[in-house]
Amino acid sequence: MERKITKKYTNGEVTVVWQPHVCIHSTICFKGLPEVFNPNKRPWITPEQSTTKAIVDQVSKCPSGALSFYMNDETQDKDVKVDAETIVEPVENGPLLVYGNVTIKKQNGAAQTSNKVTAFCRCGASGNKPFCDGTHKNIDFRAS
Numbered sequence: 501m502e503r504k505i506t507k508k509y510t511n512g513e514v515t516v517v518w519q520p521h522v523c524i525h526s527t528i529c530f531k532g533l534p535e536v537f538n539p540n541k542r543p544w545i546t547p548e549q550s551t552t553k554a555i556v557d558q559v560s561k562c563p564s565g566a567l568s569f570y571m572n573d574e575t576q577d578k579d580v581k582v583d584a585e586t587i588v589e590p591v592e593n594g595p596l597l598v599y600g601n602v603t604i605k606k607q608n609g610a611a612q613t614s615n616k617v618t619a620f621c622r623c624g625a626s627g628n629k630p631f632c633d634g635t636h637k638n639i640d641f642r643a644s
Contacts, residue, residue, distance in 0.1 A: 511547035514555055516569050518545060523566035524595065524619055524634040533558040563597050563619040564632065593642050595619040595632035604630065 509516045516536075530537035535549040536558070547555050559567045586600035598618045605611050619632040623641035626633045635641075 507543075507545075509543060509545040509547050510572060511550075511552060511555065512572065513552040514547065514569050514571055516545055516547050516555060516559060516567060519566050519568075521566075522564050522628070522631075522633075524564040524632045525637070526563050526594075526619075528561050528563065529558060529567055532561060560616060563591075563595065563617045565614065565616065565618065590622070590643065591619075594622070594636055596622050 504519070504521050507518045507520075509518070530539055533550060533554060536545060536547055536555060538544055538546070556569055559569045562568070586598065586602065589597045589599070591597060596619070598614075598620060599616070602614045602618050603611050604614065604618070620630050621628075621632045621636075622643060623636040623639060625635040625639050625641070627635065
C-alpha cells in the first residue's frame with residue numbers, strides 16, 4: 501500500500517499543501533512559478549520566494565489537486581465554491597481536465613467534491629481511478 505504523505509510549506513500568509521500520492525507530474529507548478537516550485541531543490545517548495553497572490557494563482561492551476569493551499573488567517577476550513585461554468589478539456593494523450601464544481605460518486609457510494617480542477621483518467625490504467633495518476637506517461641497512452 502502506498503504511503504499517503506502530506507507536506508505543508510508556508511510564507512507566513514499562505515500555506516501550500518502537497519500530497520505527492522495525488523500528483524500526476526503535469527509540471528504546471530514549476531513551469532509557471534519556478535522560484536517557488538523547483539523539483540531539483542530540497543525542499544522543493546519555497547513559498548517565501550514569491551507573493552501570496554502568485555502562489556495562490558499557480559497552485560489553483562494544479563490539475564490533480566496534489567497542490568492546494570489555505571490562508572493562514574483562516575480559523576476553520578471552509579468549502580470553496582468556484583462561481584463559474586464547468587469546463588471540460590481533454591489533454592493531448594493525457595487526462596480529461598474538468599474545471600469547476602464537480603461531485604464524484606465513487607463505487608462504494610461515497611461522494612467527493614472538487615471545486616477547482618479535477619484530472620480524470622482516460623487511459624484506463626490509473627491506480628487511482630477515476631482520477632489520473634500519471635500512468636498514461638508510463639504506458640505511452642495515445643488518444644485516438
